[in-house]
Amino acid sequence: MSSKGNEKTTKKTEASKSASKESDDMLPEYRFDYGKTRHIRFAGRREREDVTVTLHPVEGRCRTEGVKGMADMIKGYRFAEMSIQGRKHQKDVKIIDGRVFPGWWRREGHAVDVDDVQDVLEAAPEILVIGMGQAGRMEVSPDLRAILAQRGIELVAEPTEAAVATFNALFKAGKRVAGAFHLTC
Numbered sequence: 142m143s144s145k146g147n148e149k150t151t152k153k154t155e156a157s158k159s160a161s162k163e164s165d166d167m168l169p170e171y172r173f174d175y176g177k178t179r180h181i182r183f184a185g186r187r188e189r190e191d192v193t194v195t196l197h198p199v200e201g202r203c204r205t206e207g208v209k210g211m212a213d214m215i216k217g218y219r220f221a222e223m224s225i226q227g228r229k230h231q232k233d234v235k236i237i238d239g240r241v242f243p244g245w246w247r248r249e250g251h252a253v254d255v256d257d258v259q260d261v262l263e264a265a266p267e268i269l270v271i272g273m274g275q276a277g278r279m280e281v282s283p284d285l286r287a288i289l290a291q292r293g294i295e296l297v298a299e300p301t302e303a304a305v306a307t308f309n310a311l312f313k314a315g316k317r318v319a320g321a322f323h324l325t326c
Contacts, residue, residue: 214236218272218301221325233245233324235319236322238264242260245321251323253321255284255288262292266318266319268296268311268317269289271323272301272321274326301322301324
């Protein structure tokens, strides 16, 4: 390492380059001893409980299971408006693997078919929560119900206000839940 004024330069040797290539590989599981960590003043005191963090290096996302006190993903819903992670959405929306996809459009406005949730099917969640609109008028096609059952994906279809509460509870419980929400009728 050389130093010029306030600048620092680090040179990698061939040995360190090959070592870093080996260390870039991720193991399938890591175990951390959190008892050896120092106190974080912003962290609340809590009883020991297991926490699992699942890393998805390809997608660049992570999912946390078993964390009590995790905030609701969907902060609020009223006719034609949903607040998700600090952003207001005024068009139908999907949530897949913790990512928000605004502007969900269906082939038939008040019916959900296989093609309308193809991205959800590819993500293969444990549970799909569908908000059927404020009055619950939207319908799930028999074909979609059959494919979800065939793939072992549980379906919860209910009026959007109830679907929001269901989605948040499942999300906080660490379930692999996807949501598709119709915000109006």
